[in-house]
């Protein structure tokens with residue numbers, strides 16, 4: 031938004047719509063930069079603030095944001111589940127995976143919570159796997175990101191999803207919670223030693239936190255050489271090319287990095303808030319710009 035538009039809004043109203051990102055810690059979270067670039071390109075007068083909330087003060091913080099008519103915002107760790115109880119409504123995705131990362135104020139003044147992590151991931155994947163419905167997908171992890179992804183894969187109706195997690199009970203709970211929501215066959219497998227990725231036509235998703243800010247770290251997997259038609263995805267976005275993706279590439283897999291998911295979940299939020307489709311390439315560039323500062 032140019033200075034004149036901003037000044038007009040300040041002096042003549044309506045005041046700029048406000049958005050938030052709450053979490054703890056939030057230093058190092060690049061969402062504000064990405065959102066501001068998207069708003070600016072759309073000529074939308076929204077303002078976006080990153081706010082570190084003390085876990086003991088979540089309740090008054092949320093009531094404050096809602097009372098001040100913030101138009102929406104993003105929620106990051108560790109509050110994605112805690113915010114549920116303050117919202118008037120949940121989308122199907124948020125309700126199924128029991129976590130909210132995106133809040134929108136509706137025209138009637140009520141607040142709806144959505145989970146756009148899985149949707150953002152799915153958008154990235156469908157672009158390179160138009161035949162996703164007939165595929166088997168193996169997801170490593172059972173935390174917030176994995177749960178959002180498995181939920182969206184099931185809602186999309188992929189043929190089969192297998193959840194593999196270090197703590198088996200979490201994988202079982204994730205699968206049990208989604209049982210019967212679609213025709214997708216859901217199951218879990220224990221993760222004992224090195225998990226060998228050896229099937230052709232698979233989609234494998236690294237949805238654990240391993241590798242985040244640790245370029246040399248990788249989950250305990252091995253790829254059989256010369257895999258045919260396998261897509262390997264990582265939710266970790268920094269570094270963009272993780273060791274997991276490097277290993278997958280060496281085995282002949284097509285790869286999908288976590289930055290696309292981050293951009294897409296942000297773009298879905300902007301569309302919900304403004305009604306307009308933001309420039310995703312610009313949003314990706316803004317993230318790369320932010321990470322270059324680290």
Ligand code: NDP
Nearest residue numbers: 171172173174175176196197200238239242265288291292
């Ligand atoms: P959670 O803390 O909810 O879950 C972490 C998961 O990682 C658990 O399944 C945990 O297993 C597993 N894990 C942790 N350490 C290990 C290890 N050494 N070996 C095997 N498994 C391990 O985190 P989130 O799900 O919220 O986040 C996961 C990642 O996803 C983060 O890097 C986050 O930044 C990223 N993310 C990316 C997004 C994007 O848009 N690209 C959006 C959201 C998240 P266990 O259950 O056994 O503890």
